[in-house]
Structure formats: structure tokens, C-alpha cells
Amino acid sequence: MLIVMKFGGTSVGSAERIAQAAALVTAARDKGHHVAAVTSAMSGVTNSLIEAAQAASKGNLDAALRQRLYDRHKAVADAVIQDAAVRSVALEQIDRRLDRFEKLCYGLSMVHELTPRLLDAISGTGEMLAAPLVAGAIAARGRGSSAIDATDCIVTTDQFGGAEPLMDETRAKMQATVRPLIERGESPVLTGFIGATVDGVLTTLGRGGSDYSASIVGAALDADEIWIWTDVDGVLSANPSEVPDARTLAEISYSEASELAYYGAKVLHYKTILPAFRKRIPLRILNSFNPTHSGTRVSVEGDPSIPGVKAVTSIRGVSLITISGTGMQGIPGIVAKAFEVVAEQQSNVLMISQASSENNMCFVITAADAPRVVKALRGTLELELSRGHVEEISAQPVAVVAAIGDRMRGTPGIAATVFGALGSEGINVIAISQGSSERNISLVVGEPEAAPAIRALHRAFRLDRAAVAAK
Ligand code: ADP
Ligand code: ASP
Ligand code: MG
DSSP, rough: EEEEEEGGGGGSSSHHHHHHHHHHHHHHHHHTTTTEEEEETTTOOOOOOOOHHHHTTTTTOOOHHHHHHHHOOHHHHHHHHHHHHHHHHHHHHHHHHHHHHHHHHHHHHOOOOHHHHHHHHHHHHHHHHHHHHHHHHHHHHTTTOOOOGGGGTTOOOTTTTTBBOHHHHHHHHHHHTTHHHHHTTTOEESSSSSOOTTTTTTEEEOOOTTHHHHHHHHHHOOOOOOEEEESSSSSSSSSSTTTOOOBSSEEEEEEHHHHHHTTOTSSSSTSSSHHHHHHTTOOOEEETTTTTOOEEESSSOTTTTTTOEEHHHEEEEEEEEEEEEEGGGGGHHHHHHHHHHHHHHTTOOOEEEEEEEHHHHHHHEEGGGHHHHHHHHHHHTTTHTTTSSEEEEEEEEEEEEOHHHGGGGGOOOOOHHHHHHHHHOOOOEEEEEEEETSSSEEEEEGGHHHHHHHHHHHHTTTTTTTOOOOO
16 A cells, blocks of 8 residues: 655654654555655744745845754754764755755845745745655665655646646656655655746745645555644544644544635645545544544545534634625626626635625635735725715624534534524624535634634534434
8 A cells, every 4th residue: 555644844843753753654664555755844944934034035134044944954863864874965955955045045135025936945945954854764764765855746836825736747747756766665755835837946835735745646646545644633623722622533524624624724734635535545634643543534425424513613814805885786796896806816715605685795815815805896896886886895804613514414403503602602793604515604703702612612512522423
């Protein structure tokens, strides 16, 4: 069986963690499986790279960061790679990458401009620093391994900061570069998060994108399973740092995983599911700190015996855009115009709701996009505003709270429980939306009310208890 194993930032956050990652790879190899690994940057590294790039573009060079990053990675190399020759090759690679990072920052401090393309070139460095260490640690356990830059095998569009894989090109490169290594019995370590355009320009898949990389790699290599090693026991019924009694879900469907990730469960990047789903490759989410736990399995069926809501989640840092006016009724095309504006502004709509009276429509977008979108809407709907058909276009910071489960469909009373739970906590629901798939009810609440809303829903659906299978 070929397993693609992805290690998140905390799972490669120290020498000890990298040794553990290598042990997990070799344990699977000992059982006769082939393994291709995908690694994130060591925890905190991507953030510090991004901060350094932003500061450099304002003329503030962080002269000490290169050394700090070198020292942190060198300490790991010293601890996990015993062979001096292998260690010096890894350190040389790391040094070259840090050199490039330093030069890029210097350039930014000269031109005082940070383009998305340059930001990708810098923020993608962290994975390129980590991969030689993970590969070195696997090799130190007597298993063949080498670090592979995903720029050589994941081909993407040029949407810097959120590039999309070109799967045919990626598959061809992956089969040519990575497949032969696996067939030779090696366990290559690919950099997560990054890829390159057809012209070879480095791109990133978006923050948290190493999960997506793992799914892309799994699909391109026709892997049998994809294992996402993280720092919690799988996908839980809620974010465990927000709801302490959240439980691990043993099995969920691709669609449940996708909805959860889309609505804010950071444990999976929201695009992770699609490449795996297209090839029906099962995904597992596992805890590298507790590897004997069976984690969560993501499959076609999920666990259809569990009725109703399986998990609750939330998205913060979003804004509710409202377009209202008693004269909106019967004026055709306002909705179409509004969404055209949002698309032109390259903003992604997370949720839509419209009152049936048609005198109010609202939708949720990322808060950072809100000022731009409101300004553009006011420009495009100028005529409607001047005639009084539209009275107000406004943005309000909010949170979206979502209750998710495939078997919510056909289970009566869920909306009543949702509103009952929130009502008894005195939480005001600003807008609501339920897709026709009925596997998700999403509610807009004030930002400070997101955490109490999540806890109230978790309690109301008794998600802290083992689910009882439906007869
Ligand atoms: P990694 O570095 O391994 O990619 P992340 O920090 O990106 O890890 O994702 C794991 C974190 O996701 C957990 O530590 C947890 O705080 C958060 N999280 C949010 N919602 C959920 C959920 N429903 N189930 C599990 N973890 C969740
Ligand atoms: N290192 C990248 C980030 O922090 C990607 C990842 O960890 O998934 O966003
Ligand atoms: Mg992550």
C-alpha cells in the first residue's frame, strides 16, 4: 500500500518531533508499506517569514532572523542526523535557502513593495528548510530518503497566495520524479504548501495549504491512503481549544469533512478533500503526539448510522454585507449586479441569505475584503442608491457558526434545537442559511457570541457523548 503522510508544523516543530515523524514513516515501512511524506514548515516559521517580508517592504530589515532560523534548523540537524556527510548536505541546502530569503528581503527593503508573487517566494521558504531535516531523520533510521521541492513536481496556476494545481501536469511530473524513488524503496519528503507555475515560478497554495499538498500528491501518485498527522486526535465534534469536551469523530464522509473545513475547522485546509475525493482515496487524520489513537477516517459513506448534527464549527474574521431598501422589491438584477461586483473584487462569498420580501439581501465575505467590496458596490449601485431603491449598503463584523452532518437531511427538529439552544443563551441570530443539501445550517452571529454559540450548540446536540446509532 502507498501511504502519503503529511506532517503539520507542530509535528515537525522540534528535533524530538521530527524524530517522531521519521519513526512514524519507518514504522509504516516496516509493515511493508511505501510512504511518501509531505512536510510543513517547523511551527511558527511561516509566520516569521511573512512578518519579515512585510517589515522589509517597509524598510525594516530583521537582520537577526536568518541566523535565528539557521540556528533552529541546525540544532535539529545536529540532533537527528548522525551521519556527518548527510548532515552537512542538509545544512548546505538550508543555508542556500536562507541566503535566497535574505536577498529577497533586501530587495524588498529597496523597492518598498511586496507583491503576492514575492510574498510567496519568501513564505514558501519554511517548507524548504524543513524537508531536508525530515528526509535526513528518515535516512538516519536506515531508510532511503531525500528532500524534494514541490516546485519540481506540483504545477499550479499563477494565483499567488492561493494557487490551484494543474493536475495533469502535476501527475506527469510526479510520476517522473517521485514515483521512481518510491519504486526504489525510498521514502521521499516533499515540501508542502508550495508549487510552481509552468514557467517555474514559486507559488503557495494558501495558509495551512500543506494538507492540500498532501491530497494533491496522493491523487497524483494514486496513493492508497493519505494520512494527515497533526496535534489533535483527528477531526473533533468542535474545535477542542474552544470546546474542551469535544469528541473525536471516528468516521466522517468527504462531504462532512469538506463542509467542516470550509466553515472554519482549521484541522484540514478547506481544499484538501477534493483531490482525494475525486480518486476516492481514504484520508485519515491522526495525532503525531498520540499515534496509537485511531483518529478520524474520511470515506465516501462517513458513518451513516449517526443521525443529525455531527459537529459544530465557526469562521471568524468575516463581515456581513447587507444591501437593503424597500424599493429593492421587483427591481431585477440587483442580486446579479452585487455578485458580479464581489467576483470582480476577487472576494469569496461564504454564505448568502435573502429575505423573501426581497427588500434585503446579505452575504458574508472575509473581513479584509469588506471595505473594498462595499466601495465597489456603492459605485455600481449608484443609480439605485440615488433613486432610493437601495437605501443602505453596509458591512458589519460577524462570525458564522455552522452545524454539520450528512444525516441532518431528513432529521426533523434540527433547526428548532439550534434556535432553542441559542435563544436560551440570549444569542441573537442575525441571518441564517441552509443549503438544499441539508447537511449544514449556518448562522450569522455577532463576533463575541461565536464561542458561546458553539458551546451551546455542542451541548444541545449532546456532541460530548458517544453518538447513538439510528435504528
Ligand atoms: P497542523 O500544523 O498539523 O496543520 P493546524 O493547527 O493547522 O495543525 O490544525 C490543527 C488544529 O485545528 C487543532 O490543534 C485545533 O486547535 C484546530 N481545530 C479547529 N477545529 C477543529 C476540529 N473540529 N477538530 C480538530 N481540530 C480542530
Ligand atoms: N506552513 C504553511 C502555513 O503555516 C502551510 C501549512 O503549515 O500547512 O500556512
Ligand atoms: Mg494546518
